[in-house]
Amino acid sequence: MLESINLNKKYGDLAALTDLNLSVAPGDVYCLLGANGAGKSTTINLFLNFIEPTSGEARVNGISVVDHPVETKKYIAYIPENLILYPDLSGFENLSYFSGLADKSHDRRHLELLLEKSSLQKEAIHRRVSGYSKGMRQKVGISIALAKEAKALLLDEPTSGLDPKASNEFSDLLKTLSADGIAVLMATHDLFRAQDTGSHIGIMKRGRLLESFNAQEVSLQALEKNYLELMND
Amino acid sequence: MTNMIAHITKHELTRYLRDGRSRTLLLVVFVALVASLVLSLRDYQLTSLQYEQNLEQVRVNWEQQSEKDPHDAAHDGTYVIKPLHPLAIIDKGIQPFSGKVVHLGAHERKQSTLNEAKDQSGVFRFGELTPGFILTYVIPLLLIFLGFNAFTEENEKQTLRLLLVQGATRRELALGKWLALFVQMLALWFLLFTVTLVVTFFFADQVRLSLLEVLSLSGSYLLFFIIFINLIIWVSSRASSSGSSLTSLITIWIIFTLIAPKVVTNLAGSMYPFPTLQTFQENINRDQENGLNGHNFWNDAAQDFENEVLAEYGVESIEELPVEFGGLLLAEGEKYESEVYTKHFDLLQSQYNKQRGVYQWSSLLSPMLAVRFVSMGISRTDYGFQWHFEDQAEQYRVEFNTALNMNIAENAKGIDRYTAGTELWAGIQEFNYEWQQANEILQGHLQEMLIILLWAVISFVLAIFSSRKIKVA
Numbered sequence: 202m203l204e205s206i207n208l209n210k211k212y213g214d215l216a217a218l219t220d221l222n223l224s225v226a227p228g229d230v231y232c233l234l235g236a237n238g239a240g241k242s243t244t245i246n247l248f249l250n251f252i253e254p255t256s257g258e259a260r261v262n263g264i265s266v267v268d269h270p271v272e273t274k275k276y277i278a279y280i281p282e283n284l285i286l287y288p289d290l291s292g293f294e295n296l297s298y299f300s301g302l303a304d305k306s307h308d309r310r311h312l313e314l315l316l317e318k319s320s321l322q323k324e325a326i327h328r329r330v331s332g333y334s335k336g337m338r339q340k341v342g343i344s345i346a347l348a349k350e351a352k353a354l355l356l357d358e359p360t361s362g363l364d365p366k367a368s369n370e371f372s373d374l375l376k377t378l379s380a381d382g383i384a385v386l387m388a389t390h391d392l393f394r395a396q397d398t399g400s401h402i403g404i405m406k407r408g409r410l411l412e413s414f415n416a417q418e419v420s421l422q423a424l425e426k427n428y429l430e431l432m433n434d
Numbered sequence: 435m436t437n438m439i440a441h442i443t444k445h446e447l448t449r450y451l452r453d454g455r456s457r458t459l460l461l462v463v464f465v466a467l468v469a470s471l472v473l474s475l476r477d478y479q480l481t482s483l484q485y486e487q488n489l490e491q492v493r494v495n496w497e498q499q500s501e502k503d504p505h506d507a508a509h510d511g512t513y514v515i516k517p518l519h520p521l522a523i524i525d526k527g528i529q530p531f532s533g534k535v536v537h538l539g540a541h542e543r544k545q546s547t548l549n550e551a552k553d554q555s556g557v558f559r560f561g562e563l564t565p566g567f568i569l570t571y572v573i574p575l576l577l578i579f580l581g582f583n584a585f586t587e588e589n590e591k592q593t594l595r596l597l598l599v600q601g602a603t604r605r606e607l608a609l610g611k612w613l614a615l616f617v618q619m620l621a622l623w624f625l626l627f628t629v630t631l632v633v634t635f636f637f638a639d640q641v642r643l644s645l646l647e648v649l650s651l652s653g654s655y656l657l658f659f660i661i662f663i664n665l666i667i668w669v670s671s672r673a674s675s676s677g678s679s680l681t682s683l684i685t686i687w688i689i690f691t692l693i694a695p696k697v698v699t700n701l702a703g704s705m706y707p708f709p710t711l712q713t714f715q716e717n718i719n720r721d722q723e724n725g726l727n728g729h730n731f732w733n734d735a736a737q738d739f740e741n742e743v744l745a746e747y748g749v750e751s752i753e754e755l756p757v758e759f760g761g762l763l764l765a766e767g768e769k770y771e772s773e774v775y776t777k778h779f780d781l782l783q784s785q786y787n788k789q790r791g792v793y794q795w796s797s798l799l800s801p802m803l804a805v806r807f808v809s810m811g812i813s814r815t816d817y818g819f820q821w822h823f824e825d826q827a828e829q830y831r832v833e834f835n836t837a838l839n840m841n842i843a844e845n846a847k848g849i850d851r852y853t854a855g856t857e858l859w860a861g862i863q864e865f866n867y868e869w870q871q872a873n874e875i876l877q878g879h880l881q882e883m884l885i886i887l888l889w890a891v892i893s894f895v896l897a898i899f900s901s902r903k904i905k906v907a
Binding site for chain 1: 442445452453592595597598602603
């Protein structure tokens with residue numbers, strides 16, 4: 202569903218991303234680990250077509266995001282690190298607005314169900330977002346992806362700043378999405394969540410994907426050891 | 435695409451209505467607008483009533499004056515009063531600072547006196563709350579405060595990323611936001627001009643109000659606001675933060691509404707200065723010195739005129755004339771003096787027209803200048819109207835004096851102390867100001883209206899083109 206082929210991004214002489222080749226199949230949760238500046242967010246921004254690659258190609262459902270930006274956006278949903286939404290509107294109204302932009306018409310009850318499916322408390326659905334915690338806003342973000350019926354979800358540090366309970370709930374939600382066949386590409390610093398939620402893990406450093414492996418084949422301790430060794434090199 | 439834009443517009447309007455700051459701003463401007471309308475309307479009614487009463491009183495005074503020499507009556511003179519156009523409810527223009535009454539007497543063209551500002555304290559200089567003030571200064575400012583963060587906030591809150599990923603294009607977002615601002619502005623605009631239209635048609639008994647004029651006036655303001663909306667979308671799509679967007683837009687507002695008019699006034703004044711009152715008067719006196727003067731029988735001009743009259747009647751001396759020569763001389767002297775006045779007032783008007791040309795071209799730098807001139811012109815509260823009124827008053831003064839002096843010429847022959855009475859006074863026609871036709875007014879402001887349109891089109895293209903390049907933070 203998500204594929205990058207020799208993807209490069211340079212800012213002048215600075216290589217933000219070098220020869221990235223990765224593939225995220227439907228149902229996969231691919232976690233990109235790495236320090237700040239490793240190229241995780243750049244990768245996501247290239248898939249979203251917010252920046253143009255210097256060379257190479259990012260594809261969604263086999264279509265180039267640069268050549269067909271409108272077409273590829275139909276398949277993807279995105280949750281930024283700090284999802285603010287519109288504070289004067291309720292979670293329901295935010296969802297209604299964003300799903301309308303995706304040209305999806307859902308009736309009121311269906312939108313409420315999507316919010317409930319995203320684990321947002323029932324009583325919060327029609328409350329203004331200004332009173333929501335970050336975790337609650339992320340849940341609205343997930344419901345936006347669900348309403349769009351996106352085939353791929355791109356997440357940029359979605360659990361940073363979440364308390365452990367909220368973080369755990371978010372992981373469970375991703376697992377549900379994965380089970381529904383949605384391809385997830387997530388940039389994160391959280392090794393534990395990556396190992397717990399991801400099907401694949403890639404470790405990035407200075408714009409390069411250094412290692413990529415199946416999350417089920419590695420323990421958290423081994424992942425941490427490997428990660429620290431790569432970071433210290 | 436249309437559905438998408440409508441969806442965005444609806445969302446934006448909901449946000450504005452939910453936001454306490456926006457609601458407060460809209461409410462304050464709404465109340466100010468209604469208050470300005472009520473005050474302006476009351477002012478118009480009062481002024482119109484005073485106008486009617488004064489007009490009647492002036493005529494009564496004229497007709498009921500005692501028996502006297504008609505030329506003495508000409509010296510005592512009468513008054514003409516400037517009428518108020520119903521559209522002055524919208525824009526008072528220079529009205530408070532220009533005279534309302536002209537004294538019409540013998541030999542001398544006087545300028546209008548008794549302006550509203552003189553009846554007020556110095557605080558009057560702070561300005562009045564009028565619909566024109568709200569339209570020109572407050573609504574653009576309101577639009578700025580409502581829309582300065584149209585795009586910057588989306589970027590600051592990262593919602594822009596979400597919007598674009600959801601499938602909205604930058605152009606659709608720009609048009610949706612543009613429309614949301616437009617709808618709010620339209621509500622205020624519609625309220626003001628609907629009320630004004632109803633009220634002015636209801637009260638417009640002195641003048642036939644042209645729908646074309648009202649449409650041109652309201653249309654010019656509508657375009658003026660559209661220019662501001664375009665600039666707001668443009669700046670907000672280019673600015674790096676909401677703070678810089680607000681600063682830039684306020685700077686534009688200051689330049690358009692405060693700095694440009696003053697700079698252009700200074701520029702126009704220095705390029706085409708008016709003579710001082712003293713020089714103006716000296717120039718008139720110099721031209722009059724050697725010309726006909728109804729009271730001077732002995733200068734060359736009077737001698738030439740005497741010869742002409744004698745030749746015309748085929749007689750040798752004044753005594754042989756069938757008419758009173760003194761009356762003819764007074765009438766002719768009046769004509770000559772008026773020509774001198776007309777020449778010098780035309781020079782003033784020519785300077786004013788040159789200054790107006792500077793304003794017109796300066797509208798390319800600030801559309802506010804163009805809107806002000808169109809608004810004052812159509813509302814008949816500009817210098818153009820003042821000149822038009824004073825020119826007609828002068829024309830009437832000459833006719834008025836001619837009628838009185840010719841009465842002497844025709845009736846005073848051989849009478850030692852000729853006097854006339856009510857019959858003559860009542861026979862002198864009343865002054866009736868002929869309003870300039872709508873077509874004439876609109877034609878005179880065509881250039882400014884085209885400049886406003888040009889501004890609206892260019893700024894719209896700029897806004898839409900620029901919004902396509904909004905960078906995602």
